[in-house]
């Protein structure tokens with residue numbers, strides 16, 4: 001398959017690397033000049049289990065590519081999605097499928113607004129990756145993808161994308177309720193990402209504190225209430241099972257979540273698409289969400305004191 005990764009940071013680079021290794025023609029698209037230059041000069045530096053290799057994958061700014069792609073994998077931060085969709089608009093047509101696996105609530109609606117005619121698939125992933133500098137990623141642990149086609153996707157396209165992800169060992173699973181998958185993942189991120197960012201720890205360290213367990217329940221129960229009002233069958237039990245499974249070191253445990261990485265490099269976070277989205281919807285629906293509200297404010301405060 002000819003694949004462009006739109007947003008080739010930590011996760012886009014991981015997926016681009018794995019998809020290229022399994023025989024696809026991959027191009028990494030991004031907006032960070034030093035990152036593109038480093039990949040084109042030396043190759044993408046990929047460190048796995050302490051071993052570093054340099055992998056040749058073409059990288060470019062979106063404006064500089066004009067090929068037809070079978071698949072565009074969107075992997076920006078939620079707040080960069082709209083801008084990226086505008087910058088790749090010349091690449092979008094009825095024959096180019098879009099798959100978005102970024103974290104957060106609201107990405108689907110943004111893509112539908114900016115790419116209404118595209119074959120569209122969305123989902124979530126529990127793979128992890130760390131961008132340690134321009135052109136350099138560290139890949140640890142294992143993961144999987146939950147995804148579903150939303151509109152304009154033929155059976156052949158769906159099968160081809162599923163097979164391509166499976167051949168790249170990305171462990172795709174078709175979801176029969178992708179909104180539930182997205183909310184379940186957003187709930188997980190609203191615990192793991194926000195807590196690790198506030199506590200300055202790895203995912204697996206959250207197991208060490210009784211206070212974390214209590215706070216986690218509060219966040220999850222508020223998610224459950226808002227989800228129910230929105231018709232999404234996210235239960236406390238389902239959310240907690242997913243969160244607790246991700247704490248294992250061979251899953252996401254031995255990892256600083258992406259939000260922690262944002263703060264460490266002085267950038268804004270996706271908080272408004274996670275705990276913040278629940279706080280806003282809770283206000284609109286008249287459902288109390290004090291834990292998610294406070295966490296959102298604390299993360300915004302953290303952004304303001306660390307922003308470069």
Ligand SMILES: NC(=O)C1=CN([C@@H]2O[C@H](COP(=O)(O)OP(=O)(O)OC[C@H]3O[C@@H](n4cnc5c(N)ncnc54)[C@H](OP(=O)(O)O)[C@@H]3O)[C@@H](O)[C@H]2O)C=CC1
Pocket residue numbers: 007008009010011012030031032033075076077078080101102103104125126127128129130131133257258265270
């Ligand atoms: N990292 C992870 O382990 C996981 C992440 N996710 C999700 O995947 C999506 C993509 O996240 P992720 O890959 O982590 O995003 P990254 O932060 O690695 O990359 C996003 C973009 O941020 C900019 N950027 C990143 N680092 C720097 C830097 N040091 N200096 C300047 N600009 C920088 C670049 O774009 P630009 O130049 O346009 O700003 C980059 O393409 C998010 O929704 C995230 O929540 C999901 C599962 C795991």
Ligand SMILES: CC(C)(CO)C(=O)C(=O)O
Pocket residue numbers: 103125126127128188189192193203246252255256257258259
């Ligand atoms: C890997 C995981 C699940 C950790 O919270 C994640 O989605 C992230 O880092 O954004």
